Amino acid sequence: MHAMDLLYARAQMGMSLAFHIIFAAAGIALPLLMVLSDLKARRTGDADYVTLSRKLAKGTAILFAVGAVSGTVLSFELGLLWPEFMGTYGEVIGLPFSLEGTAFFTEAVFLGIYLYGRDRIPSGLHLFSGVMVALSGAASAFFVTLVNVFMNHPSGFTPTPGGPVNVDPVAAMFSPGWQYQVVHTLLACYQSSAFAMAGIHALVLLRHPGATFHRKALSIALPMACITALLQPLAGHQSAEHIAREQPAKLAAAEGLFETQRGAPLTVGGLPDEESRTTRYGLEIPKGLSVLAFTDPNAEVKGLDQFPRDEWPPVLKVHLAFDLMVGAGGAMALLAxxxxFLRWRHKAWPEGRRVLWGWLLCGPLGVVAMEAGWLVTEWGRQPWIIRGVMRTADAVTPVPNLAVPFWTFTLVYLFLGAMVVFLLVRQVAGTLPGHDEPREVSHAH
Structure with missing residues (x-):
């Protein structure tokens, strides 16, 4: 296999996942925001919340459709680009893939009922369909994340030169540490979508301070954004403790730790250099890494020196992605x-321009942190596609000229992304002052 073809295969898979994860996250979080808007409409009788739930339902449908297309492409890419992985270990990890497909179809069915059943079915059944959309979306993320957990910490089989034996699909599906990564992933989906929604409505309110619809929409997004922003660092810390125990090479790369140390420092920023085995320009917090990883200031933290050189992850990329994730998460937690505090002090969600500017500027950070965190997970596992069992280079297809599908799919994704932005902008523009849609309260509510 030519090295460039391996690079193109990895780049295509990475681009596809980076594109898909945005729409998958929105498909998980927007239905919950949609249901919360519906509940608020039921409680208050306010037509603005009915309009918001309609808008969120249409947005969910748009993003769900694009997510379905990109997810279908991913399923083909798994088989076509990585035939050794799927051919050898498909029987081991096929169960969560199958269950994810079931959750996907369930979400599609109930989304159809929610979209077209308004005013046609009893209001309780309509709300139930919205709840099922939200639960099915979360279930899809749950099962897909379990596959990634398996790739990072394989279990449920005995590896042999001829392939896996003693296969236990349930044990493989629930590989060690699954609970930490699942919680971290689900929170990232809700957080990124809530922050994006808050940022959009903050932008409108900065330009149109009297837009009451957007003030109410912000009051739906802010609670989810604030709660997830505060829970996520706790979930991330638990996940990091598990990685320190079970995937020490990944932690060492994320922290730029080349030498095994007792009382290892926490390095903030800096540029790791694999040749000199040092991290330059970083700010070191004495014993910080030992405390965070093992809750013991004198605990030993394994450095990259404990692993063969050809099993090191790309240290610079993992470290920079990790710092970006932590930095974005810290900024969001501070804003939350x-x-x-202002909500508690004034008994209402803040509407001042400074706070709105804060939410506008932090609006994209949820997506930034989610993408960076995914890169840490994937880059930090390299050079393995299944850690310690199968190398990425051994799993790739022998078919040459992979540059052609890479550039083809890049153009397709650019087109799809442009169409999504266009459609979502039209959805938001319909709620601007002077462009309001009719807001009669539906009989279903």
């Missing part, structure tokens, strides 16, 4: 604390 400020917002909740």
């Amino acid at each position: 604390v400020v917002t909740l």
